[in-house]
Amino acid sequence: MGVFPAIIAAIDAGLEGREDLPGLDRLLSMAEEVLVAWLVAQGQPVPRDEVEGFWLLGLHRQGARANPSFNACRETCREIVFRRNVALLYPDEADHAHKLMAMVVKHLALFVGGKLEQTGLGEFCCSARPLHVAEAD
Template sequence: MRGVFPELLADVEAGLEGRAPLPGLDRLLAMAEEVLVTWLILQGEAVESDVVEGHWLLGLHRQGVRANPGLGACRDTCREILFRRNIARLYPEEAAQAHRLMALRVKHLAQFIGGKLDPSGLGDFCHAPLRLDRLDMV
């Protein structure tokens, strides 16, 4: 199993590794929204259609934080997804790099939320819960 969002992660990773085209900008945004909608549903929340600063993604994030304040950590990731999308659409000379960076942020969001939903697959990195059984106590 590849975590909570296996198909989404596989599509993004294939694009980032050059095995397939990167999902388009609109598809990447939809993927990010799908991750937050999944979070809300699994938290027992009804998904609202609130828009914050002109974006449903930020509305979903705000609703998610109300359901669980721990989701606040991915606020900047959501904002960067939108920022990179805007750069890719407005500046053709920056489009390829911005598209790739947007894909990386969507991947990060899926991994972060996936780790909150199923922490059993987390390794040792900054978002992993502290595991006292792995510490060398002297």
């Protein structure tokens, strides 16, 4: 199973109660794996820099540097960090924040996975332009 299906399957199993939901740190690393896979597929360097204390945000910044439309998942990444912080800082809200963090990580995996597939298929707002430009040439 590839990185995206495995992440989505693990989160779904947790959300549906078949298994424990992946922990906060594991969810964060899943999101990082998604962005690393994107950068590698784009032939971009994988930075080690953190932004605001999070590697995830550093990875996103690198992805957007080469492709501004990658900012379509900027807030998704920031929400992942935010929900994690809420889960760690506010015990009364921890379970709900943990669940929402999982759902947002799943969205990131679906979005980036979809973008990678569409890069080959074309006709997707964020990734299709290079294909169409090549066709027009």
